[in-house]
Amino acid sequence: MAGLYLHIPFCRTRCIYCDFYSTVGEAVQERYVDALLREWELRRNELAGETVDTIYLGGGTPSQLSPALLHRLFDGLGSDIDYAACREITFEANPDDITAAYAEALASLPIDRISMGVQSFSDDDLRFLRRRHTAAQAIAAVECCRRAGFKRISIDLIYGLPHQMPASWEANLRQALALDLPHLSAYNLIYEEGTPLDRLRRAGEVQECDDTLSLRLFEQLRDTLTAAGYEQYEISNFARSGAYALHNTSYWQDVPYLGLGAAAHSYDRKFRRRNIADLHRYIAGIEAGETCYEEERLDADTRYNDRIITALRTMWGLDLDGVAADFGEERRAYCLRMAAPHLQAGLCECRDNRLRITPNGLFVSDGIMADLLYVG
Numbered sequence: 001m002a003g004l005y006l007h008i009p010f011c012r013t014r015c016i017y018c019d020f021y022s023t024v025g026e027a028v029q030e031r032y033v034d035a036l037l038r039e040w041e042l043r044r045n046e047l048a049g050e051t052v053d054t055i056y057l058g059g060g061t062p063s064q065l066s067p068a069l070l071h072r073l074f075d076g077l078g079s080d081i082d083y084a085a086c087r088e089i090t091f092e093a094n095p096d097d098i099t100a101a102y103a104e105a106l107a108s109l110p111i112d113r114i115s116m117g118v119q120s121f122s123d124d125d126l127r128f129l130r131r132r133h134t135a136a137q138a139i140a141a142v143e144c145c146r147r148a149g150f151k152r153i154s155i156d157l158i159y160g161l162p163h164q165m166p167a168s169w170e171a172n173l174r175q176a177l178a179l180d181l182p183h184l185s186a187y188n189l190i191y192e193e194g195t196p197l198d199r200l201r202r203a204g205e206v207q208e209c210d211d212t213l214s215l216r217l218f219e220q221l222r223d224t225l226t227a228a229g230y231e232q233y234e235i236s237n238f239a240r241s242g243a244y245a246l247h248n249t250s251y252w253q254d255v256p257y258l259g260l261g262a263a264a265h266s267y268d269r270k271f272r273r274r275n276i277a278d279l280h281r282y283i284a285g286i287e288a289g290e291t292c293y294e295e296e297r298l299d300a301d302t303r304y305n306d307r308i309i310t311a312l313r314t315m316w317g318l319d320l321d322g323v324a325a326d327f328g329e330e331r332r333a334y335c336l337r338m339a340a341p342h343l344q345a346g347l348c349e350c351r352d353n354r355l356r357i358t359p360n361g362l363f364v365s366d367g368i369m370a371d372l373l374y375v376g
């Protein structure tokens with residue numbers, strides 16, 4: 001089994017915090033879709049016979065593509081991929097792109113899951129983040145998708161904004177719960193280097209949320225959503241009734257994936273590849289029959305470290321027998337030795353040969369994972 005990721009690097013405007021690769025005002029969508037199809041032809045053998053069972057269209061903004069181009073993309077891939085056998089086909093959408101007609105067009109494609117970049121239900125927050133939609137548009141967009149027949153809908157939220165207080169985060173969470181969705185993701189605002197947001201921070205024009213307040217907002221998120229019946233199955237992801245994001249979960253479970261498009265990443269347990277992050281050079285390369293990526297061969301230490309920082313993010317944790325089988329008994333012993341202080345402090349637990357970060361440890365999970373890495 002393998003995942004297929006398609007990167008759609010078009011945005012109408014750029015949000016202040018974003019460091020994903022995307023461009024604005026480009027009129028090359030048609031050539032780009034054809035390049036994605038050509039890249040699939042050139043690289044599908046990298047999956048070494050594994051069947052594609054999850055597909056994810058991410059961005060950028062996939063909902064910047066017209067229904068006609070999306071049909072072209074799915075028709076082109078459909079000669080090789082059995083969509084009916086896929087467990088999940090997710091499409092990332094921005095609320096300002098979703099009309100009733102667009103949602104119906106999406107429902108006529110093999111897509112069965114929508115991930116909506118809502119980020120906040122406060123119009124002040126949305127203006128600050130330079131999002132292009134309002135809270136009312138986000139609510140209407142979710143309803144359009146639901147009316148079009150989508151049951152698997154997820155929204156993304158961001159917390160820890162400058163000046164955000166527990167009361168406004170609570171209002172956000174209440175509005176999210178009112179939508180009664182099977183899945184929610186919530187991310188702490190990160191000041192990524194090189195973004196306009198980071199420049200504002202460096203200039204002293206915005207102040208980062210401090211650790212104490214961040215922890216409080218994180219606990220509020222966890223407590224509110226778990227009380228409403230959601231399971232925190234990954235640090236930032238919550239699902240009801242087992243409605244996990246299957247494509248993303250496969251990233252955390254060491255499943256290979258092929259990433260197509262400018263700046264897309266691929267992984268096959270031996271190599272990590274990153275396509276060129278330049279739209280025009282990507283298209284020109286693919287049109288000339290060349291795949292333009294950098295690759296890194298993954299040695300055993302790198303694969304062990306990757307395992308630590310993916311598996312420990314999830315409620316399923318790290319399979320210690322798997323560590324011993326893939327990296328040797330010594331590495332399992334090393335892992336448990338490094339985890340010992342966290343086990344003693346109740347930030348980790350070990351049951352059924354699986355090491356997990358406890359709910360109390362999740363907020364400091366970065367530090368715990370850093371301690372377990374192997375630095376030879």
Ligand code: SF4
Pocket residue numbers: 010011013014015018019020022059060061094117
């Ligand atoms: S957050 Fe999404 S919509 Fe905003 S610039 Fe980044 S990719 Fe584009």
